[in-house]
Amino acid sequence: MKHFSGIIAAAALLMLPSLGQAASKADLDKGKALAFDSGKGNCLACHTIADGEFPGNFGPPLIQMKERFPDHAVLRQQIWDASAKNPKSMMPPFGKNGILTEPEIDQIVDYLYTL
Amino acid sequence: MMKSNVLRRFLPAALMASAVLVSKPALAVNYQKLVDADTKTFQAYFLKEFPEVKLSDYANGVYALDEDSRKQWQEMEEFPPYELDVEAGKTLFNKPFANGKSLASCFPNGGAVRGKYPYFDEKRSEVVTLEMAINECRVANGEKPYAWKKGDLAKVSAYIAFISRGQKVDVKVNSKAAYDAYMNGKKFFYAKRGMLNMSCSGCHMEYAGRQLRADIISPALGHTTHFPVFRSKWGEIGTLDRRYAGCNENIGAKPFPAQSEEYRDLEFFQTIMSNGLQYNGPASRK
Structure with missing residues (x-):
């Protein structure tokens, strides 16, 4: 019984981030900066995002992210390696190819969920 | 019965046709x-x-x-921002090498040869580009090759392209x-x-x-x-x-x-x- 509750506690801990543990304003700002930085996420090159200037239109506008990606892991995977789901995807595999670090991807994902 | 008759009649023809198909790779x-x-x-x-x-x-x-x-x-x-480059390219094209020849001696048709490049040179078994031909002409005449990608090479290439405008890609x-x-x-x-x-x-x-x-x-x-x-x-x-x-x-x-x-x-x-x-x-x- 003790063992079992330990598992529940561990699972709860693991679920914390996906439960929308609010990222701080500073972290969200960092996420936005990474998304807009042409040497990092460079999301604006292909997507319309909020107040970003001269967005590209290779990909869909980044809006209503919670509705479109109810599963946090799916959105994160899309950024980490879009080619896993669609080998023909034009989207660079940001995590797999080391364009962004794991914490950077997390920060961007947190920011995207505010859109 | 009817079916097999038809088959029998067409089988030789079908076999011949497939023989032709199979042997085709042997032909050019x-x-x-x-x-x-x-x-x-x-x-x-x-x-x-x-x-x-x-x-x-x-x-x-x-x-x-x-x-x-x-x-x-x-x-x-x-x-056109390339106008001066075309002029410079023309001068370089006609400028005598140390041996008295020039780039103009290497290219027929007054240098209006853009339409000939790139081509596959069967003897050398490789693709020859215009820029490559320009530098090979220089080397063959005892001159140093131009640096690739920009500068004099691009200017000569621009001049040749300019006087070849309208030539067909073929x-x-x-x-x-x-x-x-x-x-x-x-x-x-x-x-x-x-x-x-x-x-x-x-x-x-x-x-x-x-x-x-x-x-x-x-x-x-x-x-x-x-x-x-x-x-x-x-x-x-x-x-x-x-x-x-x-x-x-x-x-x-x-x-x-x-x-x-x-x-x-x-x-x-x-x-x-x-x-x-x-x-x-x-x-x-x-």
């Missing part, structure tokens, strides 16, 4: 026909994607697709070796590479005409007709392989050396895809 393969079919499919893709754009207009690159950029470009072309593929070079270029064009995992075809076919940030992506059809180009971004004139290298860098791939086999085969493939268009270089580009 018509490589030009294979390549022409590819070119047709390639061009049809763009004609379907942009039904309002005429085939010949693809020689104008991205300006064939976007009216606003086209207007800006036409204004720029009223006083690259031939007449042998197995030429076809292999073509296929090598074709694979390069469609293969994903680099940190960003992108291919030439991804942007310049599938997403041609779309916006990458504020830039509109040029169509691959017509890519090679107008080089060398004076690029505002460079602030000077440069060759096609300079552009290839820049594009590879942009997607986080290590560029190949100028005039490497990879880039020459790519130029060969791309030019073949533009067969039927006209050479209209040099040009100005963003």
Whole structure:
């Protein structure tokens, strides 16, 4: 019984981030900066995002992210390696190819969920 | 019963037909026909994607697709930024080497030879580009080759392109070796590479005409007709392989050396895809 509750506690801990543990304003700002930085996420090159200037239109506008990606892991995977789901995807595999670090991807994902 | 009679009657004919099919590879393969079919499919893709754009207009690159950029470009072309380069190229073309000859001695037709390049040299078994031929002429006459990608080489190339304007793109593929070079270029064009995992075809076919940030992506059809180009971004004139290298860098791939086999085969493939268009270089580009 003790063992079992330990598992529940561990699972709860693991679920914390996906439960929308609010990222701080500073972290969200960092996420936005990474998304807009042409040497990092460079999301604006292909997507319309909020107040970003001269967005590209290779990909869909980044809006209503919670509705479109109810599963946090799916959105994160899309950024980490879009080619896993669609080998023909034009989207660079940001995590797999080391364009962004794991914490950077997390920060961007947190920011995207505010859109 | 009826059925087997029919079978019996047609079987010998069918066997003969299949024998012909099987033995065909032993006969000479018509490589030009294979390549022409590819070119047709390639061009049809763009004609379907942009039904309002005429085939010949693809020689104008991205300006064939976007009216606003086209207007800006036409204004720029009223006083072409490459004009001085063409003049300089003319001087270099006619300037005597130490041995008394000049670049003009190497090229027929007064140097209006853009339409002959690139071609597959059967004896050397490789693709020969215009820039390569210019430097080989210098070396053959005891001169140092020009540095690749920009400067004097690009200027001479610009002059040759300028006096060849209107010549038809008509690259031939007449042998197995030429076809292999073509296929090598074709694979390069469609293969994903680099940190960003992108291919030439991804942007310049599938997403041609779309916006990458504020830039509109040029169509691959017509890519090679107008080089060398004076690029505002460079602030000077440069060759096609300079552009290839820049594009590879942009997607986080290590560029190949100028005039490497990879880039020459790519130029060969791309030019073949533009067969039927006209050479209209040099040009100005963003």
